[in-house]
Amino acid sequence: MVTIPMEHGLIFAGALFALGLAGVLLRRNLLFMLLSIEIMLNAAGVAFVVAGAKWQEADGQVMFFFILAIAAAEVSVGLAILLQMYHRFKTLDTDAVSRMRG
Amino acid sequence: MTAVFYISSVVALVATAMTITRRNPVHALLYFIVSLLAVAVDFFVLGAPFVAAIEVIVYAGAIMVLFVFVIMTLNVSSEAAGEKPAIFARGAWIGPSALAFALLVELAYVIAKSAGAAAGGVSVPPAEVGRALYGPYLIAVELASLLLLAGLVGAYHLGRREVAGK
Numbered sequence: 001m002v003t004i005p006m007e008h009g010l011i012f013a014g015a016l017f018a019l020g021l022a023g024v025l026l027r028r029n030l031l032f033m034l035l036s037i038e039i040m041l042n043a044a045g046v047a048f049v050v051a052g053a054k055w056q057e058a059d060g061q062v063m064f065f066f067i068l069a070i071a072a073a074e075v076s077v078g079l080a081i082l083l084q085m086y087h088r089f090k091t092l093d094t095d096a097v098s099r100m101r102g
Numbered sequence: 103m104t105a106v107f108y109i110s111s112v113v114a115l116v117a118t119a120m121t122i123t124r125r126n127p128v129h130a131l132l133y134f135i136v137s138l139l140a141v142a143v144d145f146f147v148l149g150a151p152f153v154a155a156i157e158v159i160v161y162a163g164a165i166m167v168l169f170v171f172v173i174m175t176l177n178v179s180s181e182a183a184g185e186k187p188a189i190f191a192r193g194a195w196i197g198p199s200a201l202a203f204a205l206l207v208e209l210a211y212v213i214a215k216s217a218g219a220a221a222g223g224v225s226v227p228p229a230e231v232g233r234a235l236y237g238p239y240l241i242a243v244e245l246a247s248l249l250l251l252a253g254l255v256g257a258y259h260l261g262r263r264e265v266a267g268k
Contacts (some may be wrong), residue, residue, distance in 0.1 A: 042141060058226050058234040060233045082172060083176070
């Protein structure tokens with residue numbers, strides 16, 4: 001888009017990504033870590049769409065579509081693992097599963 | 103129209119910051135949905151209406167429903183709170199509602215200002231996205247479907263073993 005400089009959109013995407021990264025690093029709850037990964041994937045999609053809008057090509061939106069598919073696959077497997085972990089350990093704290101068996 | 107972009111960006115950043123700092127998962131999900139809606143407004147202003155609709159329908163609709171299902175299955179929020187379930191904490195709705203209200207004001211402004219056209223400049227229509235998706239990116243679409251199938255099988259396998267183990 002002509003009216004909004006691309007740098008501002010990319011800064012926005014970078015800030016979103018940083019927030020997601022901070023969430024992964026700071027939270028010890030598996031649910032919040034999955035949510036933060038979603039935030040980071042979404043931020044990457046924002047960067048793609050901003051770049052696509054800069055050159056007015058459809059490629060950015062196509063890439064966002066693929067990121068969406070990746071996010072859906074990741075979250076389904078991640079939530080299955082989360083359910084499994086809760087049934088085994090009765091907690092969502094990732095520090096509780098930091099040891100390997102054997 | 104640029105103000106719409108910056109306001110919704112700020113709304114998205116604030117909502118995301120609230121998402122990663124909440125203790126209650128349901129409150130975090132509420133804030134995250136508001137953040138996704140704000141990002142969808144950004145996409146619309148940037149001239150990507152197809153992706154804006156997909157963001158609302160698939161991200162805020164489908165993927166967040168998965169999270170809500172899991173939270174309801176685990177009933178995590180009731181173990182975190184002491185005597186009273188924290189979902190019903192007084193004033194928990196104020197933050198997300200205020201942010202969503204800002205988006206609503208933006209929506210009213212956009213409708214009043216530009217009568218349904220994408221904001222101010224050139225936008226990439228959904229038809230062009232579709233042509234790109236099923237033209238040069240056809241292999242990638244097939245690979246995405248393969249990835250989704252792998253995700254389906256993986257989720258089924260991980261979910262099934264828990265039932266068999268009981």
